[in-house]
Amino acid sequence: MVMEAFPLAEKYRNPVMILGDGLIGQMMEPVEFPEHLKTEPSNKDDWATSGMDTRKSNQRNLVKTLYLDPAELNAHNLKLKAKYEQMEREEMRFEKYNFGGDYKALIVSYGTMSRVCRTAIDRLKEDGLEVAMLRPQFLFPFPRPAVFDAARKESCQAVFSIEMSMGQMLEDVDRSIAGKRPVYWYGKCGGEVPTPEEVMDEVRKIVK
Amino acid sequence: MGKTFQKPQCLADTITHYCPGCTHGIAHRLVAEVIDELGIRGRTVGIAPVGCAVLMYNYFTFDFQEAAHGRAPAMATGIKRVRPDLMVFTYQGDGDLASIGMGEIVHAANRGEKFTTIFINNAVYGMTGGQMAPTTMPDQRTTTSPFGRKTVNTGMPIKIAEMLATLETPAYITRQTLTRPKYVKKAKKAIKQAFTYQMENRCFSLVELISTCPTNWGMTPLDALTWAEEKMLPYFPLGVFKTPEGD
Amino acid sequence: MTYKHFIDSDICKGCGICVDACPKNVLEISDKLNNKGYFPAFQARPEDCIFCAICCTMCPDVAIAISEIEEKKAAQK
């Protein structure tokens, strides 16, 4: 996924920020390197300051963001808006887990935490409680429609944002659900990882 | 004994936004003349700073990028490392280079990044209305030192050229000025030398130019030139402080 | 060889640096405004000009140019 950041940055000419949790950031587990990716933007001659000789052109390229004329700046912002909208159309990335049955609760979780949630979901299933999980892979564009649809399922009574943070994703989840279901947060900070049991207890407290 | 004189090809046919008599204009022309003479316009990339020169890309006719305040050396490092064949230069004021961007320039120089920096030292933040800069002279009045710069709590003006020259990494570091025709000619020579070292892939190069800001100094352009000579040059001596040959 | 000294009065900002720098005291500041609202410099005593280009060296706005007048025209004079 880290490697994917580069072609995306080229496609949109936009910085891509890679967010990891503490465990990923400190590489506490083995890392796998996939095939090397090579990316070349297709239209770089239109903008890159590669030197006019390289482009065999007498037209110079400028990379700048300062627009002093309000109309020009407005047009620039509209261009950026269109770009963000294209990202929302084309780049929503998420993974679904245990969506098969009539789940009673939906967990939204990312990173290392989502793996713990997976274990918790498997154990709850053994106990006869069906819980689904949606794991956003991109924070922007956030998979709002997918979270909304998943939460709206008739059997689903509550939504949990389970994080190794004080609720950084809670607002995104809340906003996606638009009041259709109650949203709860559970998490821990500072390097402590909630256990599957804690997650199970948290779900059981609300969903019977 | 006559001479012809024409606007360099590297300069666009535009009226600049600089105040009357501001030496930014002379510095621009010298850079343009040097790039013309070296025949490198087609492979030069300039980096504009934040400061009065923020719009400088409008006045040149080759590739340009605009950097965040003080970050031009980081941008130049990236471009030069990816494309060592390009001629890359930053053009930065004293607020940009010696204040918010101090860390950037020190480490770029110390890493020996092979780009060129033109450093405009006009002893104030020009664009934002004449606030005190790290290079403001003792007792100089600015909008943020209305009673004159007190060195007791703001220290002495920072001598960038001398400071960077103490780094062990080979570099070309010089200070010039633009106050008189003979100095302008020397300044041009220094800029040409700096770009030449870059063409030879030798070293980082920095040309500090003692400049004027008549508007924020509250002086006529001519008085400003005199003030720069009388007040700044004794403290900021002209000369070459370091060459890659080691002298 | 003959030269032509030309000040683009619409680019000039009337800073007076050239007036001060000229060794032959050729230049002065006009009392007519240009279209940007500045009083531009002009050659008050063109006959004294030695085309040394010192004014051009100092002009921050590259408002001054000196061009060679073609040999033929010069010869005809």
Ligand SMILES: Cc1ncc(C[n+]2csc(CCOP(=O)(O)OP(=O)(O)O)c2C)c(N)n1
């Ligand atoms: C991050 C950031 N901080 C502050 C500013 C405001 N700012 C604009 S220009 C400037 C000072 C530039 O002064 P200097 O580099 O001396 O250039 P001069 O204007 O004198 O040519 C400042 C502080 C900014 N644009 N960005």
Ligand code: SF4
């Ligand atoms: S404010 Fe000062 S540095 Fe900026 S253009 Fe005017 S005279 Fe030049």
Ligand code: SF4
């Ligand atoms: S060319 Fe020389 S003599 Fe002629 S106006 Fe300019 S400075 Fe004066």
Ligand code: SF4
């Ligand atoms: S130096 Fe240039 S801008 Fe200044 S008065 Fe002379 S011609 Fe005009």
